[in-house]
Amino acid sequence: MTVDQLPGFVLPLLAAVVSGGAIGFEREWRGRAAGLRTHILVSLASALLMEAAVMQGLWRFAALPGAEIVSDPARMAHGVLTGIGFLCAGVIFRSGFSIHGLTTAASLWMTAAIGLVFGAGLYGLGVVATALTVSVLVGLRLASARLPQTSVVDAGVEWRNEHPGAGDAARSALAAFARSRSVETHALTDGGATMRLSLRLSKMSRDEIAGLSAKLRAIDGVTGFQLTPRDD
The missing domain is CATH 3.30.70.260 (ACT domain)
Known part of the structure; x- marks a missing residue:
C-alpha cells in the first residue's frame, strides 16, 4: 500500500467509527453495559478486517509459481459475525425469570454488520443501515413512551x-x-x-x-x- 492509496483505506474506517458511535451513543445514554466505546470498537474492527479481506492482493506473501489467488471476503464476514456472538453473549444476563441485554446484543451484532459493509466499500448501504438502526433504537423508544406504561x-x-x-x-x-x-x-x-x-x-x-x-x-x-x- 502506498501513501496515495491511504485515503481510500481510511475512509471506510472513519465511516465505521461514526456509525458505531451513533449507535453506541444511544446505548450509552440508556446506561447499558456495552456503550459508546464498545460499539465503536466493534464497528471499527469489523471494517478493518473486511478491508483486509477485500484487499487480499496486497498481502505480503509469496504465491507458488503458476498459482492463482482467489479472494473470498465473504469468509471474513462469516468469521466476524460468528466471533461477535461471543461478545453479544457477554451482555446478556438472566435475573430471576427475566432475560436482559437482548437489545444491546442485537445492536452490537448490527454494528458489526455495518462495519463489514463499510469495509467492503458499500457506503450508501452502510449509511442507510446506520440511520435505520438509530431510528429503531431511538424512535421506537419514544413511541413506546406514548403508550400506556x-x-x-x-x-x-x-x-x-x-x-x-x-x-x-x-x-x-x-x-x-x-x-x-x-x-x-x-x-x-x-x-x-x-x-x-x-x-x-x-x-x-x-x-x-x-x-x-x-x-x-x-x-x-x-x-x-x-x-x-x-x-x-
Missing part, C-alpha cells in the same frame, strides 16, 4: 415459616396479577426459617406496582419482597 413484573416474596398466614396473604395479594400458567419457584432459605416464592406477574402499571408493594409491606411475617419490571 405497563411492564411485565418479576416478583419475589419472602416470609418467616413461623407466620403461616403470611404465605397465604402474599399469594392472595399476588393472585390478582399472576399470569395464567405462570411458573412458580419455591426456595427454603435462612436454615429453613424463611420461605421464598418467585413468579412472573402480568403487565402492570406503575400505580399497580406501588399498590401491590403497599399490600406486601402490610403483611405481618413478610420479611422481604422484590418487584422488578422487565426493561431490556
Whole structure:
C-alpha cells in the first residue's frame, strides 16, 4: 500500500467509527453495559478486517509459481459475525425469570454488520443501515413512551415459616396479577426459617406496582419482597 492509496483505506474506517458511535451513543445514554466505546470498537474492527479481506492482493506473501489467488471476503464476514456472538453473549444476563441485554446484543451484532459493509466499500448501504438502526433504537423508544406504561413484573416474596398466614396473604395479594400458567419457584432459605416464592406477574402499571408493594409491606411475617419490571 502506498501513501496515495491511504485515503481510500481510511475512509471506510472513519465511516465505521461514526456509525458505531451513533449507535453506541444511544446505548450509552440508556446506561447499558456495552456503550459508546464498545460499539465503536466493534464497528471499527469489523471494517478493518473486511478491508483486509477485500484487499487480499496486497498481502505480503509469496504465491507458488503458476498459482492463482482467489479472494473470498465473504469468509471474513462469516468469521466476524460468528466471533461477535461471543461478545453479544457477554451482555446478556438472566435475573430471576427475566432475560436482559437482548437489545444491546442485537445492536452490537448490527454494528458489526455495518462495519463489514463499510469495509467492503458499500457506503450508501452502510449509511442507510446506520440511520435505520438509530431510528429503531431511538424512535421506537419514544413511541413506546406514548403508550400506556405497563411492564411485565418479576416478583419475589419472602416470609418467616413461623407466620403461616403470611404465605397465604402474599399469594392472595399476588393472585390478582399472576399470569395464567405462570411458573412458580419455591426456595427454603435462612436454615429453613424463611420461605421464598418467585413468579412472573402480568403487565402492570406503575400505580399497580406501588399498590401491590403497599399490600406486601402490610403483611405481618413478610420479611422481604422484590418487584422488578422487565426493561431490556
